[in-house]
Amino acid sequence: MGLGHLLHNNPDPGTDGLTIDHGAGYDVFGAVFFGGRRGRVCRRLAELSGARDGDHVLDIGCGTGYLTRRLAAVVDTGTVVGVDPSAKVLERARATTKETNCTYAVGVAESLSATDESFDVVANCLMLHHLPEELRTRALSEMWRVLRPGGRLLIGEFRPPANHLGNHLIEALTGPAMADNPLHLLEPMVADAGFVGIGSGDLHPWIRYVTASKSGVVA
Numbered sequence: 001m002g003l004g005h006l007l008h009n010n011p012d013p014g015t016d017g018l019t020i021d022h023g024a025g026y027d028v029f030g031a032v033f034f035g036g037r038r039g040r041v042c043r044r045l046a047e048l049s050g051a052r053d054g055d056h057v058l059d060i061g062c063g064t065g066y067l068t069r070r071l072a073a074v075v076d077t078g079t080v081v082g083v084d085p086s087a088k089v090l091e092r093a094r095a096t097t098k099e100t101n102c103t104y105a106v107g108v109a110e111s112l113s114a115t116d117e118s119f120d121v122v123a124n125c126l127m128l129h130h131l132p133e134e135l136r137t138r139a140l141s142e143m144w145r146v147l148r149p150g151g152r153l154l155i156g157e158f159r160p161p162a163n164h165l166g167n168h169l170i171e172a173l174t175g176p177a178m179a180d181n182p183l184h185l186l187e188p189m190v191a192d193a194g195f196v197g198i199g200s201g202d203l204h205p206w207i208r209y210v211t212a213s214k215s216g217v218v219a
């Protein structure tokens with residue numbers, strides 16, 4: 001049994017994605033797994049998202065709100081909405097969020113309830129590999145739909161270790177979705193969804209990020 005089975009236990013999650021349902025356990029796992037660098041990585045992701053003062057930001061698959069809160073600090077007078085299919089993980093997000101410009105709602109990446117062009121920035125971290133492949137494409141179309149023209153996208157994804165031993169350990173611990181994460185498909189999927197100005201990079205220890213924008217006039 002992988003660690004995943006200890007964290008996911010919702011028999012009716014409302015999505016074919018793999019939900020996190022034990023928020024406190026997930027945060028302990030995240031702290032250990034990132035070797036104390038989780039805060040630094042998420043602050044950097046918030047910067048890379050291009051979010052700025054006054055922006056309206058959507059964090060999809062927000063889990064316990066770790067990135068959501070960092071985004072809230074960056075947008076200051078703006079607002080951040082975190083969505084996740086797991087009502088249980090959102091309970092923890094709400095309980096650990098002091099930022100008043102941050103709210104949470106149940107939602108799924110493949111069918112967002114937000115209206116068209118309603119966000120300046122859409123972000124997600126460690127979420128896409130929780131979706132079956134066919135839902136990843138739908139999720140990216142939804143991200144494009146809810147972004148305003150010129151709005152910005154940030155994806156942070158798990159970057160598996162390059163060596164076999166490390167990868168076997170990841171697979172034993174968390175399962176194949178992380179160990180076999182097809183990062184090479186990320187940028188083509190983002191381009192296919194209609195995004196332009198695509199950039200990417202790595203953050204130590206585990207993250208590949210992709211940034212892009214929705215074609216349009218307003219930057």
Ligand SMILES: C[S@@+](CC[C@H](N)C(=O)[O-])C[C@H]1O[C@@H](n2cnc3c(N)ncnc32)[C@H](O)[C@@H]1O
Pocket residue numbers: 015016017018019020021030060061062063064065066067083084085086089107108109110124125126127130131
């Ligand atoms: C590994 S956690 C990442 C949480 C948070 N973004 C972070 O970086 O700590 C993946 C999250 O994706 C959520 N998830 C699963 N299926 C989803 C879906 N269809 N739409 C949106 N989020 C989903 C899970 O419930 C979980 O909270």
